[in-house]
Amino acid sequence: MRYVLLFFVVVITTNQLSAQDLFMPRNIQQAYAKGTRSMDGNPGKNYWQNHALYNITINAAPPNSTITGTETITYFNNNTDSIHNPSIKLFLNIHKPGAARDVPAQTDYLTSGIHIDAITINGEKLNAEESENAFTNYALHLQKPLAPKDSMQLSFQWHYDVSKQSNREGMIDSTAWFIAYFYPRIAVLDDYNGWDRMPFVDSHEFYSDFNDYVVTVNVPKNYIVWGTGTLQQPEKLLQPDVLKRYRQSFNSDATVRIVTAQDLAAKNVTTQNNINSWQFVANNIPDMAFGISDHYNWDACSVVVDDKTGRKAVANAAYNDGAADYHYVAQYAKHSLDWFSHNWPGVPYPYEKTTVFQGFADMEYPMMVNDEAFEDTSFARFVAEHEIAHTYMPFYMGINETRYGFMDEGWATTLEYLVGSADVGTEAASKLFKQFRVDPWINDISDNEQIPVVTPGDALSGTNGFGNNEYGKAALGYLAMKDLLGDDMFKKCLQAYMDRWHGKHPTPWDFFYTFNDVNGKSLNWFWNNWFFSTYYIDLALSNVKQSGNNYTLTIKNIGGMAAPVDVIATYDDGTSETFHQTPAIWMNDQKQATVNINTKKKIKSLTLDGGIWMDADMSNNTWSK
Numbered sequence: 039m040r041y042v043l044l045f046f047v048v049v050i051t052t053n054q055l056s057a058q059d060l061f062m063p064r065n066i067q068q069a070y071a072k073g074t075r076s077m078d079g080n081p082g083k084n085y086w087q088n089h090a091l092y093n094i095t096i097n098a099a100p101p102n103s104t105i106t107g108t109e110t111i112t113y114f115n116n117n118t119d120s121i122h123n124p125s126i127k128l129f130l131n132i133h134k135p136g137a138a139r140d141v142p143a144q145t146d147y148l149t150s151g152i153h154i155d156a157i158t159i160n161g162e163k164l165n166a167e168e169s170e171n172a173f174t175n176y177a178l179h180l181q182k183p184l185a186p187k188d189s190m191q192l193s194f195q196w197h198y199d200v201s202k203q204s205n206r207e208g209m210i211d212s213t214a215w216f217i218a219y220f221y222p223r224i225a226v227l228d229d230y231n232g233w234d235r236m237p238f239v240d241s242h243e244f245y246s247d248f249n250d251y252v253v254t255v256n257v258p259k260n261y262i263v264w265g266t267g268t269l270q271q272p273e274k275l276l277q278p279d280v281l282k283r284y285r286q287s288f289n290s291d292a293t294v295r296i297v298t299a300q301d302l303a304a305k306n307v308t309t310q311n312n313i314n315s316w317q318f319v320a321n322n323i324p325d326m327a328f329g330i331s332d333h334y335n336w337d338a339c340s341v342v343v344d345d346k347t348g349r350k351a352v353a354n355a356a357y358n359d360g361a362a363d364y365h366y367v368a369q370y371a372k373h374s375l376d377w378f379s380h381n382w383p384g385v386p387y388p389y390e391k392t393t394v395f396q397g398f399a400d401m402e403y404p405m406m407v408n409d410e411a412f413e414d415t416s417f418a419r420f421v422a423e424h425e426i427a428h429t430y431m432p433f434y435m436g437i438n439e440t441r442y443g444f445m446d447e448g449w450a451t452t453l454e455y456l457v458g459s460a461d462v463g464t465e466a467a468s469k470l471f472k473q474f475r476v477d478p479w480i481n482d483i484s485d486n487e488q489i490p491v492v493t494p495g496d497a498l499s500g501t502n503g504f505g506n507n508e509y510g511k512a513a514l515g516y517l518a519m520k521d522l523l524g525d526d527m528f529k530k531c532l533q534a535y536m537d538r539w540h541g542k543h544p545t546p547w548d549f550f551y552t553f554n555d556v557n558g559k560s561l562n563w564f565w566n567n568w569f570f571s572t573y574y575i576d577l578a579l580s581n582v583k584q585s586g587n588n589y590t591l592t593i594k595n596i597g598g599m600a601a602p603v604d605v606i607a608t609y610d611d612g613t614s615e616t617f618h619q620t621p622a623i624w625m626n627d628q629k630q631a632t633v634n635i636n637t638k639k640k641i642k643s644l645t646l647d648g649g650i651w652m653d654a655d656m657s658n659n660t661w662s663k
Contacts, residue, residue, distance in 0.1 A: 072229070254317045
């Protein structure tokens with residue numbers, strides 16, 4: 039069925055290329071028809087999304103692996119229709135034997151999953167029935183439908199065992215855990231796809247409403263908790279010297295060693311209650327995640343992220359003292375917050391802090407990053423920058439990453455390349471980018487790699503095209519648009535999209551139409567070419583004619599992709615000159631383009647060089663006199 043679906047996607051989208059309209063699935067069409075979205079790229083006059091208040095308490099007592107939890111959810115139905123059967127997400131059931139996964143599970147990854155011990159709806163108890171065949175989606179049936187503009191209160195009691203094998207969450211070691219996906223939550227109900235009942239299979243990541251959270255994490259003394267949100271009453275949790283350093287970090291450019299190995303050995307870090315309650319509060323945010331440990335160092339520093347208000351954000355690092363690269367990670371994180379806020383995307387970092395926690399997954403969460411340690415400190419910075427870039431997409435922007443992961447992984451990869459170019463220079467950043475992001479796509483001639491980027495991600499599970507579509511291929515498309523529009527207009531369009539849609543749930547079409555609107559002209563020819571076609575990058579220099587000082591060359595677009603390219607002219611005197619061609623050369627004819635070079639020098643040879651837009655066949659890219 040997967041390949042039948044892909045066949046129809048390819049046929050439909052290819053047929054659309056003859057027109058300048060963008061292919062739009064029927065459910066997306068209905069959203070525009072209902073006025074929840076607008077063809078100018080703005081949210082429609084009838085746009086809505088739901089919202090909830092979560093009050094959660096969890097109890098963790100390592101090395102005992104069982105976590106228990108209670109929560110109350112106040113859920114607001116802002117839709118115009120009643121809700122009958124809300125879907126509850128139980129992500130941790132991915133650990134259950136028999137759950138759908140992208141890769142087979144090892145024994146230490148498996149647990150019995152998350153167990154719902156009690157449920158109430160508006161104070162009335164329900165039977166918390168468990169089924170061996172129920173995994174990451176839990177069907178909840180309301181006896182009385184939730185009317186439009188009304189709210190309901192749900193409560194859950196649950197428990198689960200932390201998996202010994204850590205991936206996105208789990209045990210780093212027996213007394214250091216990363217806690218994510220840990221609570222029952224109401225799935226997203228949106229205006230174009232209804233309830234998000236897609237199974238969680240590990241690769242397709244986030245799609246959550248923007249909610250308000252109060253989360254209390256109860257842990258034994260000597261355990262520190264790092265997490266999403268504002269830590270409440272730190273004076274009741276940290277001993278005086280540690281508290282002083284913690285507060286000092288809020289205004290320190292230099293790294294403050296809040297907790298050191300010596301502090302940990304002396305056990306003079308936390309208040310010596312048998313149990314300490316670490317409470318975190320966050321509003322209008324899509325998720326919460328936490329790291330706990332009784333033996334991790336804690337570093338922090340801060341940086342101004344909003345010049346207009348002088349607002350600062352804190353960069354934290356939590357790690358084993360023996361992880362050499364992590365002694366620099368707080369500064370890497372600080373640099374990321376600074377650079378992203380002031381350069382690309384040029385939007386002030388929207389939260390109060392970030393914490394990079396030493397784990398295994400190289401995975402992002404709101405205000406939290408779960409990164410492994412690396413021997414190469416430059417690579418450690420590279421990974422941290424990529425994960426922190428995800429703050430903007432999907433978290434700030436509310437993207438449906440489960441279906442349209444290219445809208446967040448593609449952007450994180452784009453920002454990763456741009457900040458990397460500033461860090462180590464364009465040449466070094468391009469070499470790394472081509473190695474990790476482009477080469478796996480452009481040199482793979484399998485049919486899996488010629489799939490439109492806009493294809494929903496859940497249709498691509500198990501194929502190589504999924505990863506390349508979401509990361510390198512999408513990033514090249516965004517960077518090609520940057521090259522087409524120029525930095526100023528590209529940033530204007532990008533920031534308009536972020537201003538219109540942050541805190542909401544944009545689709546790819548909202549992004550495309552915003553760029554069309556702000557730019558003042560349709561860019562559908564480009565969106566069709568990069569995001570809806572089966573094209574790839576393969577250019578050929580086919581013909582060169584000289585007339586006086588003018589050279590006319592024909593570039594054939596064998597692969598079809600509207601990629602920028604440099605024409606490098608080498609002269610008889612041994613010098614060379616580069617003539618950059620933006621994707622505009624393909625606007626009217628995507629099969630071939632004519633380029634004119636006017637020079638008083640004699641050209642000895644011409645070469646096409648795509649740079650990061652790697653050419654699948656370089657053998658036909660050179661002409662010699």
